[in-house]
Amino acid sequence: MQYWLMKTEPDECSIDDFAATPDQVIRWDGVRNYQARNFMRDMAIGDEVFIYHSSCAKIGIAGIVRVTRTAYSDPTQFNPESAYFDKRSKPDNPRWDAVDLKFMRKFARILTLDELKNVAELADSPLIQKGNRLSVIPFSKVERDSVLVKV
DNA sequence: GCCAACGTTGGC
DNA sequence: GCCAACGTTGGC
Structure with a gap:
């Protein structure tokens, strides 16, 4: 079991979108890094x-989701209509991957960035480092547990 | 809306 | 393979 954090703009996809369809998977696509x-x-x-x-x-x-399908070719990279279209990506050698995710839990409240900055166990995480734009971040079990006790 | 930080691109 | 220019992220 590994632990992760993924960033999203809630206008695009929020924990409420997962909670609204708890039995359905949501494809996490559009990662271009x-x-x-x-x-x-x-x-x-x-x-x-x-x-x-x-x-x-x-x-x-805002909450926790679970991986239900491991990485596979992100179909949006081949769709010219998509904002995530990448004309340099070839179907026989796709650049970008998606995973499928399913709702687990919505926190009773948002654990704010200000709070997270004060969690000693997260001091070395890219999450709270200024200027870091990594949108998929691995969490150790210690880091993960240090977040959960704050909920 | 501003802008610092950073990743990517492409000319050389 | 260097590096300037450019585009994007994301907090404020």
Whole structure:
């Protein structure tokens, strides 16, 4: 079992979108950063993922989802209609991957970025480092547990 | 809306 | 393979 955090703008996809369809998977596509993609390729079925709301009024961790399908070719990269279209990606050698996720839990409140900055166990996480734009971040069990006790 | 930080691109 | 220019992320 591994632990992760994924950033999302809640206007695009929020913990409420997962909670609204708890029996359905949501495809996490549109990741266009190699480091983030490589982390997605390390995900296993059952891994827990913190959902982090960014670029919004209430920034922070909103809940947990679970990986239900490991990395596969992200279909949006081949769709010219998609905002995530990548004309340089070839079907016989796709650049970008998606995973499928399913709702686990919505926190009673958002764990705000300000709070997370004060969690000693997260001091070394890219999550709270200024200027870090990594959208898929691995969490150790210690880091994950340090978040859960705050809920 | 601003802008610092950072990743990617492409000319050389 | 260097690096300037550019585009994007994301907190504020």
